[in-house]
Amino acid sequence: MADAVTFSIPDPRDARIAARRARDLERGYSISYKRLTLAFVIEGIVVATSLAGPWLFASIYAGKDPLAFWMMLLAPVAYGVIEFSRVPLAVSIRTQPSKVLRVIAAIGVIGAAAVTVKSISQLGEIMFRPRLTEAVTAQAKLGDAVAAKATLDRQITDADAVVAQRTTQLAEAEKRLKDGNTELGALPPQRCFKVVTTTRDGRHVTGTRCTTDPRMDAMKTSLSNAQRDRREASDRLDAARAERAKLDRGAVDRAASEAAVNYRDAVMRSQLHSFTAMVFFKDPGQVTDKEIHSFLFFFVFIPAIGASLAATLLALTAVERLRDEDSVFIDERAGSFILEPFAAEILRQAREEAGQAAEAALGRGKGRFREEELPEAAPPEQPAAGPQPAAGPQPAPGPHPPPGGLRVVETGR
CATH class of the missing domain: 1.20.5 (Single alpha-helices involved in coiled-coils or other helix-helix interfaces)
Incomplete structure (x- = not known):
């Protein structure tokens, strides 16, 4: 019976895993490349969006000046380069054997995270800017409409006061004219009598002489002035009433109402106003600018911190330190x-x-069989001298052995 020793051929993938395992054991840590790749992908998206935001800002505010456009993009490009160093620095915190280098890498991670917070905060502000700008513009138009209405109200009040004043002046002029006429009518009438005069030649001439009240002339002058004052007061009153008629509240009221409706619609479309109103338990149209910017600080700044930590935490958890008991490893081939x-x-x-x-x-079994059934059988022949083959395993005899002795059959596997 032949004995065979077989050797298994290891799978190449198992060989690569074993080699990588041996390398990890040698350096004392292993790296999850899936997590590390995901961290770099997140960091790439953050950098791309952080550059897209300033590019939009530069396109809007630089105008047609290319020099101003590129001046506005220099710092964001530098910030993007700094942000790319955050993931390798986070990996260095877990892999560097030197404590000093780990502390330096941690400081670098904090600095790069601060840059990321700045960039993400800018992107968060950009997200709310269109709706917030629309609400601010509508609010400004509403303020202008309210101010125009208030100005018109003051003008109308002043015009009404002028009309009332001119009406009073006209009434006073008419009263003076009336009083003058009454006083003039109350004067005694003109008295006339015959007068006889003698000329130089001695002739007598008869005539008529009339005498009037000496107050008559003064009263006529006063009455003439009163008439002139009345005409002037009447003209001024007509002018004041014409100016008052030009001040129409209808157009200004319609403009103020439309501005209020537009502002309300802009506020309802602004998520920032809605969120701020929910936090401060107010109507969205009643929140102040201070409340909006206070909420914007937490609503933008805190998520920016979380976004800056996502790739860093993935990079930190991608590295696994190997313990001493994990160093015992036997290769399958060995x-x-x-x-x-x-x-x-x-x-x-x-x-x-x-x-x-x-x-x-x-x-x-053979001895018992010969004693019972073949008592006179001759002893077995002695084998010839010389090397004999080794006896292999023999099967057990059956109940009916064949005549002439037993035969041992060797079976192999």
């Missing part, structure tokens, strides 16, 4: 070379013991 000879030796010894036991059992 195990096959070490264990298979022992297994072959154990199988050989077991087969020898089984053969000896079978041979002993056959010998005892």
Whole structure:
């Protein structure tokens, strides 16, 4: 019976895993490249969006000046380069054996995270800027409409006051004219009497002389002034009433109402106003600019901090430190070379013991058979001198052995 020793051919993938495992054991840590790749992908997206935001700012505010455009992009490009160093620095915190270098890497991670917070905060502000700008513009138009309405109200009040004043002046002028006419009518009438005069030649001439009240002339002058004042007061009143008629509230009221409706719509479309109103338990149209910017600080700044930590935490957790008990590792190929000879030796010894036991059992069974059924049989012949083949394992005899003795059949596997 032949003994065969077989060797298994390891899978190349298992060989690569074993080599990588040996390398990790040698350097004392392993790296999850899936997490590390995801961290770099996140960092790349953050850098790309951080550059896109300033590019939009420069496109809007630089105008047609290319020099101003590129001046506005210099710092964001530098910030993007700094942000790319955050993931390698985070990996260095877990892999560097020197404590000093780990502290330096941690300081670098904090600095790069601060740059990321700045960039992400700018992107968060950009997210709310269109709606916030629309609300601010609508609020400004509403303020202008309210101010125009207030100005019109003041103008109308002033015009009404002028009309009232001119009406009073006209009434006073009319009263003076009336009083003058009354006083003039109350004067005594003109008195006339005959007067006889003698000329130089001695002739007598008869005439008529009329006398008037000396107050008559003064009263006529006063009455003439009163008439002139009345005409002027009437003209001024007509002018004041014409100016008052030009001040129409309808157009200004319609403009103020439309501005209020537009501002309300802009506020309802602004998420920032809605969120601020929910935090301060107010109507969205009643929140102040201070409340909006206070909420914007937390709503933009805190998520920016979280975004800056995402890739860093992935990079930190991608590195796994190996313990001392993890350093015991036996390659599959080495195990096959070490264990298979022992297994072959154990199988050989077991087969020898089984053969000896079978041979002993056959010998005892043969003796009993000859004593009972063949008592006069001749003793077996002695084998010739010389090397004899080794006896292999013998099967147990059956109940009816064949005549002429027993035959041992060796079977192999």
